[in-house]
Amino acid sequence: MGLTCQSCGKALLNDKFNIKLGNHEAFVIALAGNPNVGKSTVFNALTGLKQHTGNWPGKTVTNARGHYTHKDKEFMLVDLPGTYSLLANSVEEQVARDFICFGKPNATVVVVDATCLERNLNLVLQVMELTDHVVLCVNLMDEARRKGISVDLDTLQKSLGIPVVGTTARSGEGLTNLMDEVHDISLGLKITSPKNINYSKDIEEEIKGLVPKLENIFGNTLNPRWVALRLLEGDQTLLDSIHQFLYTEIYSNKDTEVACFYE
Numbered sequence: 202m203g204l205t206c207q208s209c210g211k212a213l214l215n216d217k218f219n220i221k222l223g224n225h226e227a228f229v230i231a232l233a234g235n236p237n238v239g240k241s242t243v244f245n246a247l248t249g250l251k252q253h254t255g256n257w258p259g260k261t262v263t264n265a266r267g268h269y270t271h272k273d274k275e276f277m278l279v280d281l282p283g284t285y286s287l288l289a290n291s292v293e294e295q296v297a298r299d300f301i302c303f304g305k306p307n308a309t310v311v312v313v314d315a316t317c318l319e320r321n322l323n324l325v326l327q328v329m330e331l332t333d334h335v336v337l338c339v340n341l342m343d344e345a346r347r348k349g350i351s352v353d354l355d356t357l358q359k360s361l362g363i364p365v366v367g368t369t370a371r372s373g374e375g376l377t378n379l380m381d382e383v384h385d386i387s388l389g390l391k392i393t394s395p396k397n398i399n400y401s402k403d404i405e406e407e408i409k410g411l412v413p414k415l416e417n418i419f420g421n422t423l424n425p426r427w428v429a430l431r432l433l434e435g436d437q438t439l440l441d442s443i444h445q446f447l448y449t450e451i452y453s454n455k456d457t458e459v460a461c462f463y464e
């Protein structure tokens with residue numbers, strides 16, 4: 202994401218998500234994960250006292266965001282509600298999906314529990330379908346060690362095609378590595394290649410038919426393969442969000458915003 206787009210994103214974040222970037226150059230980082238994996242502990246360890254809480258616009262779900270500086274760059278971390286999926290089955294899932302999809306964070310960190318990776322990876326795969334800019338934070342490494350579970354982070358990284366960092370957020374272990382990876386992804390210094398999930402032949406055929414049409418409509422704004430999958434599922438909530446985020450007027454900075462969506 203270049204500077205122009207960064208400033209366009211600012212208008213959208215301001216008007217649709219009620220998130221104000223203090224510093225024009227702040228990179229926006231979303232923090233996603235299942236409930237109880239240590240997401241807030243990571244958030245608190247990175248942002249300390251530089252936090253604000255409020256609600257997501259029009260929702261009763263809490264919105265926490267905070268700042269940190271790493272390698273002279275300013276990052277704004279947005280703690281998304283804890284969710285098991287991004288399928289918008291609940292208001293929390295919808296908030297998380299909408300922020301990753303329309304808020305266009307420069308990177309999304311998915312925090313998972315090292316002691317029950319299998320259950321947690323479901324959400325990781327869903328985020329990887331939506332965006333390339335993903336970092337996996339395998340937290341509770343101390344608990345895993347205590348239970349005699351060893352996690353092969355290198356193999357996980359190779360299998361998923363995204364950076365994987367092991368952390369013990371409670372003691373701060375691994376958090377500098379996490380900030381390094383987030384920095385590199387946000388600045389485009391590292392390119393990820395998330396593994397594609399292949400569906401059955403007939404679903405893939407349908408996707409192939411829909412993708413060019415969706416590319417015509419949305420350009421680079423939305424990931425066409427992901428939208429195609431949601432359309433095949435008959436996900437009405439995504440259509441509502443597309444209307445809300447892409448086609449209703451954004452009042453401030455209108456010219457820049459339009460330039461972003463149709464670039």
Ligand SMILES: Nc1nc2c(ncn2[C@@H]2O[C@H](COP(=O)(O)OP(=O)(O)O)[C@@H](O)[C@H]2O)c(=O)[nH]1
Nearest residue numbers: 236237238239240241242340341344369370371
């Ligand atoms: N042992 C251990 N406990 C942790 C770690 N990270 C978080 N916790 C604990 O796990 C619980 C849930 O953490 P929290 O940050 O609230 O999880 P969230 O629901 O994902 O935001 C809290 O009791 C934390 O102190 C960790 O790396 N190791």
Ligand SMILES: [Mg+2]
Nearest residue numbers: 240241242283
């Ligand atoms: Mg929390």
